[in-house]
Amino acid sequence: MIELKNLHVKVADFLLEQVDLVVSKGEYTVILGPTGAGKTVLLESIAGLHALSHGEIILDGKDVTGTAPEARGVSIVYQDYSLFPHLTVKENIIFGLRVRHTAKPQIDEALHWISGLFEIQPLLNRLPASLSGGERQKVALARALITRPHILLLDEPLSALDAESREEMRSQLKTIHDKLNITTLHVTHDFEEAMSLADTIVVINQGKIAQVGPPAEIFYHPSSEFVARFTMARNIFSGKVIGRDTKSSVFRCDAIEIFASSDNTKAGFAVIRPEMLQLTAEKPILISNSFPGSVKTIVDKGANILVTVDCSPQFECLLPRQQFEHMVINTGSPVYISFLPSSVHLI
Amino acid sequence: MAVISKIIHSVCSWLGRHRLLAVFSILSLLIVLFIFIPLAKLILFSDKSELWQALLDPSVMQSILLTLYAALITAAIGFLLGVPLAYLLARNNFPLKGVVEGLIDLPIVVPHTAAGIALLFVFGRNFLLGKWFNAIGISFVDSLAGIVIAMLFVSVPFLINSAKDGFRKIDVRLENVARTLGASPWQVFYRVTFPLAWRSILAGTLMMWARGISEFGAVVILTYYPMVTSTLIYERFATYGLTQSVPVAAILVIICAFIFIGFRFVLQRDRKHD
Known part of the structure; x- marks a missing residue:
């Protein structure tokens, strides 16, 4: 579960203000908003990558406001997947276990499980530069999930893919989420993507939350002109x-x-x-x-x-x-x- | 005749189609020759027996080894102190950052004799740090330590700037991801940041080493003896003239050429993930 209480974050000239949000355990929440709305800053704040000017972040009942990113149990996957270019796919995936000094048999077991889940066994010895967009996406997700985080943060995970792989990855995201029942926060500017994946949609604009609700509510009962326009009410x-x-x-x-x-x-x-x-x-x-x-x-x-x-x-x-x-x-x-x-x- | 005119015609038409390439190639050739001819002349000036004689001269060999060794220590110190600074400059904003960056470039632009005198004011026996170090038996005048200090001052900017560019090129999101995967800031640095900036850091370190080897102005002010090679060349030139100084210079140029062209090959070969 994620609870954000009156969050204020300032990054360079950008300001995230008065963010109050509760995401239930296991829920798939999509943060929807135009470019520059503050979606990525919000994700990075939850991951502990920005200092808050004000407010609290509570993950699974524990106040983590001052906790370092590595101790939060939160994994982030960026739009371009940010795979470590100098490491092979296998080394990328087990990175999180290596830095935790996990024993080799456990690493092997976890690698076996996750590469089976994403069907990426044939890629393990390759370097990221030689992978396609869809393959990188799978590797990035495998790397994020092998450490069994409590929360998965996805920053525009589908926007770098072509239409066909996007469709495929969309259903894979849903399947993985249902299988692992992991609390997921997914950022996108694509309204249809939000509709098809979300249990709850959070619309955000200019650093503030504009509306929170199930997709149908956002769709048929927008709370403001902005939300109506952004959801293409026309x-x-x-x-x-x-x-x-x-x-x-x-x-x-x-x-x-x-x-x-x-x-x-x-x-x-x-x-x-x-x-x-x-x-x-x-x-x-x-x-x-x-x-x-x-x-x-x-x-x-x-x-x-x-x-x-x-x-x-x-x-x-x-x-x-x-x-x-x-x-x-x-x-x-x-x-x-x-x-x-x-x-x-x-x- | 027909063949010649055909060749002339095809060369002209090639030049017509690739005018920019042609002009740039001519200008490039000029600058390459400008660097190459004096060095080649220097090496070819002395005959084999003179070079051999210089090579067997213990004072020449000692001075070359001293120069390479001192520059190596300098590069190591620069690496230890310069890489952290480069990282801070690349990743953080702090007050007076611009001033610090400008300051780092200063040793490149001031005359190196002036740099030597400036160092004397701090590390000389009767000044500031020099006094304290003197008390524990380290002197920066006429000593290896003095050579190192002089080389460090004038060459460390090359390493800092190169490493800084290397760090800047790394997407900060790679470090963010590593943190969320459970790595501490130290682990992120040695598992992600450093390996990715490694090439720039190595290039900077080599540049620094090279700059140390070639330094004369600052070294000669602090430490005339023991003599680094640049001082030896200068002394032989001033005392005995061209014939005595050229073989020493030629040997140094040959050694440097081997080292640096060799490193360039190694650097280029190891480029798997670029």
């Missing part, structure tokens, strides 16, 4: 609530009024995710939020198609390819955008 309209009845609030933005099943009457933004919009040629019946407009742009995203509809304000709609291909729409086609009041999130 349709974020500024305005205000002008009325309320028993079931819904009425939110006015530019020329349109949006019905939302939310009682947040102080909201300044209405957020509707692009995949929650319906796009039809005819006016739909029985839907309270329905607006006519014309197609402005169509962008092919592979599995999905992003259609921008001009209807003051502008809506962005994400359609599955199959659905899109059944419709006959082109740039300039007149269409209707509609969505349920329950799809509208007010913040």
